[in-house]
Amino acid sequence: MAVTKFVRAQDILKEKGFKVPPFDTAGFQNAVVEFFQKNDVSAKLTIFGVRFVDYEGTPKCGFSDCTQYSSSETWSDGRKSFHYDLPDYLDCRFGYSATTGFSTPFFIVDEPYLTNVVALLKMAGFIVGRKRRVLGVPTYDITLV
Structure with a gap:
């Protein structure tokens, strides 16, 4: 099938009736700030893209x-380890x-x-590590220092 005009991805989504939900930027930024306010300066937060x-x-x-x-x-030896659960919608598939x-x-x-999200955190002064893959998922580590 020959394409006669420039078709954008958003045009195809519109044809299919798919509406992309907006990202809650303020809610995300607030959650990250609250995490670092409640924890030590040395705290590390990981962001996974799914x-x-x-x-x-x-x-x-x-x-x-x-x-x-x-x-x-x-x-x-006195060390503590913590367990952070995956959300239910992932159904243990990651x-x-x-x-x-995970333990962090x-x-x-x-x-x-x-x-x-990475650009927002960098603009806010957080230290964003290099992109890497964990179990095939794009991952970034976020710290204060």
Whole structure:
């Protein structure tokens, strides 16, 4: 089929009746700021990019805040480890693997908004690590110093 005019992705989405939900930028920024205000200066936050369109029941705001630990364990040497659960909509499927959570706090961001989220955090003065992949998912580490 020959294309006679320039067709944009948003035109195709409109034809299909798909409306892209807006990202709650203020809510995301507020959640990140609250996390760093409640934690030590050395705290680290991880941001994972996941395509929300691949899952049912994803939040309409465009991100999930997973910074509240569900359980903790104290080791014999006095160290503590925490467990942060994956949101229910991921159904323990994360990238190339199945897992119930991680040992560090994290946010899950709808992948189309990931680049803008990183730019927003950099503009606000947060230190954003290099993009890497964890279990096949784009990932950034965020710190204050």
